[in-house]
Structure formats: structure tokens, C-alpha cells
Amino acid sequence: MTILDGVALTLFFICWLGYGPLLAVLAKRSGSINDDMLVVRRVWMTAMAHREIRLVDSQLMGHTINSGGFFASTNMLLIAAVASILFGGEQAIRGIADVGAETVSMKLLEAKLALVLVCLARGLLDFIWSIRQMNYALALIGAAPELHVEADRVALGEAAAGLLNPALSAFSQGVRGYYFALAAGAWLFGPLWLAGGVIAAFCLLVWRQAASPAARAVRSARRLLEPHLPGR
Template sequence: MTIFEGLALGLFFLCWLGYGPLLALLARRSGSLNDDMIVVRRAWMMVMTHREVRIVDSQLMGHTINSAGFFASTSLLLIAAVASVLFGGEQALQGVAIIDEGMGSTRLLEAKLALVLLCLARGLLDFIWSIRQMNYALALIGAAPEMHTESDRVALGEAAANLLNPALSAFSQGVRGYYFGLAAAAWLFGPLWLAVGVVVVFCLLVWRQAASPAARAVRTARRLLEQHLPSD
């Protein structure tokens, strides 16, 4: 591995591991899409406790679980494809080496594929944990009795939100694995491609969280919803 390969790989891990802390910093300062959605989902669970019939809540949860299941299934297929090349022997690796004749040693090629596999595997674990937590939240919604006091409604809504928000946070982390997996795949074309790819992915994710039209719209909705939420 050349010094340029090492620097590009270091930049990749810096962006991958540093994205979460940066997102938390953005949430404290100017707000982020993920942080705003925590408030939106909390408001949803509070409204849910006032409904006598919660069919719409169950349908929304079911749709979200199906989405997570789709991503998890796709991750499994991609993991199987990458693993078949990585562990398929010299002949399988030679097929990938056609992409770049100057790719280097077989060990380096294996490292590049292993990085892609790592991103996909981490994403798959996040999707699995997300689905499990969403199923817990769905069971809580289905088991929720009709509440007669506001304090009971608030307690139930908080409990449901405390299940749902980590579930959707894990879902977001799983989707993030796809982005960094694409950046990792760019390493197959050389260290410069890896560096450019991870910087583009990092900037795109930060922009979507802080300055995209979706982020601005959700931030406006958060301000309105917070006025109707019970104070902590």
C-alpha cells in the first residue's frame, strides 16, 4: 500500500467515524434533519395516544418496516456478491482486477473489497436492529389501551417515541452505510477516487442534514409541533 493509499484510507475512516459527532454538533447549534425528526416522531406518538382507532399508525409503521426490510434484503444480496469475489479465489479476483491494471497486489485488492464488505455488513446490522425496534414499537401501539388521563397519554407517548426514535436512527445509519459503501467502492479505481468519493459523500450527507429543502421544511414543522408537545 502506497502512502497515497494510506492517506485516502485514513480520510475515509475520518469521515465515516467523524460524521456522527459532527451531526450531533450540528444538532446542538443549528439543528439537523435527524434531530428535528425526533421531535416530529415524538409528536406523532403523542397524537397516537389520543386516537381510539390506530389503524393509520399501524399502517405507517408497517410501511416503514417494509422499507427497512427491503434495504436489509438488498444489503444481503450485495454482501453475498462482494463476498463471492473476495473469497472466490484468484480467478474471481482477476475478474475485478480488469477495472484497473495498476490496482496493485492481490492483498490490496482484497483490502478494497473488504472495506466495501465492512460498510455493507455494518449497514445490515443497523437495518436488522432497526426492524426489531420498530416491531417492538408496533406491538406497543397495538397493545395501548384507551387512556383516560393526560398523564397516562404522555407516559405512553414518551415510551413509544423512545422505541421509535432509536429504531429510525438505526435505519438512517444503515442507509448511510450505502453511501460510504459507494465511496469505498471508488477505491477500486485508485486512491484519488476514494478520497474524492468520501469527501463528496460526506458533504452530500451534511448538506442534506443541515441545508436541504427537506431539512428546512422539517425544521419549520418542528417549531410548530413543539408548541403542542408537553414540556419535559
């Protein structure tokens, strides 16, 4: 591994591990989609607790679980593809050179593939945990009785939001893994590709969270919905 590889790899881990803390800072200063959606989902679950018929809520949850299952299945296919190359012997790994990968030692090539595999595996674990929590939230919605005391309705909504928000936060982390896996894959073509890839992925993620049209729309929705939260 060259010095340039080491610098690019260090930059990769700084961006990968530092994205979460940076997002928390952005949420406090100007807001982010993830932070604003916490409020939106709390309002949703509060409204669910006040509804007599919760068919729409169950359908929306079912759609969300299906989305999580799709991403998890795709993630497993990608893991299988990368693992088949990584553990397929020297001939399989050397075949990567046919697509224009940088000519490096066998050990370094294995390290590059392992980095992609780690990113995908981390994402898969996030998707699995997300789906489990969404199933818990769906069970809570299905088991919710018809409540007539306002305090009980509020408590039920907060409990449901306490399951749904971490579930979809884990889902977002799983999707984020795709971005960094793609950046890690760029390392196959050289350290400059890795550095450029991770900077591009990092900037794209930050822009989408804080400055994209979707972020502005969700922020506007939060301002409208937040006064409807209990205690506001």
C-alpha cells in the first residue's frame, strides 16, 4: 500500500464515520431531512392513535416494510457477488483487471474488495434491524385498542413513534451504505479515485439532507406539523 492509498483510505474513514456527527450538527443549525422526518413521523403516529380505523396506516407501513425488504435483498445479492470474487481464488480476483482496475499486489486487491464488502455488510445489518423494528411498529398499530382518554392516545402515539423513527433511521443508514460502498469500489481504479469517490458521495449526501428541494419541502412540512405535536 502506497502513502497515497493510506491517505485516501484515511479520508474514506473520516467521511464514513464523520457523516453521522456532521448530520447531527446540521440538524441543530439548519435542519436535515432525517431530523425533520422525526417530527413528521411523530405527528403521523399521533394522528394514527386518534383514528378509529387504521387501515391507511397499516398499508403505509406495509409499503415501507416492502421497500426495506427490497433493499435488503439487493444488498445480499451484491454481497454475494463481491464475496464470490474475494473468495473465488486468485484467478477470480485477477479478472478484475479486465475492467480496467489498477494493477496492484494480490493482498491490496483483496483489501479493496474487503472494504466494499464491509460497507455492504454494515448496510445489510442496518436493513435487517430496520425491518424488524418496522414489524414491531406494525404490530403495535394492529394491537392498538380504541382509546377514549387523550393521555392514553398521546402515549400510544409516542410509543409507536419511538419504534418507527429508529426503524427508518436504520433504513437511512443502510441506504447510506450503498454510497460508501460505491466510493470504496472506486479504490479498485486507484487511490485518487477512492478520494474523489468518497468526497463526491459525502457531499452528495450532505446536499440531499440539507439543501435539496426535498429537504426544503420536508422542512416546510415540519413547520406546519410541529405545532400539532402534544405539548406544543
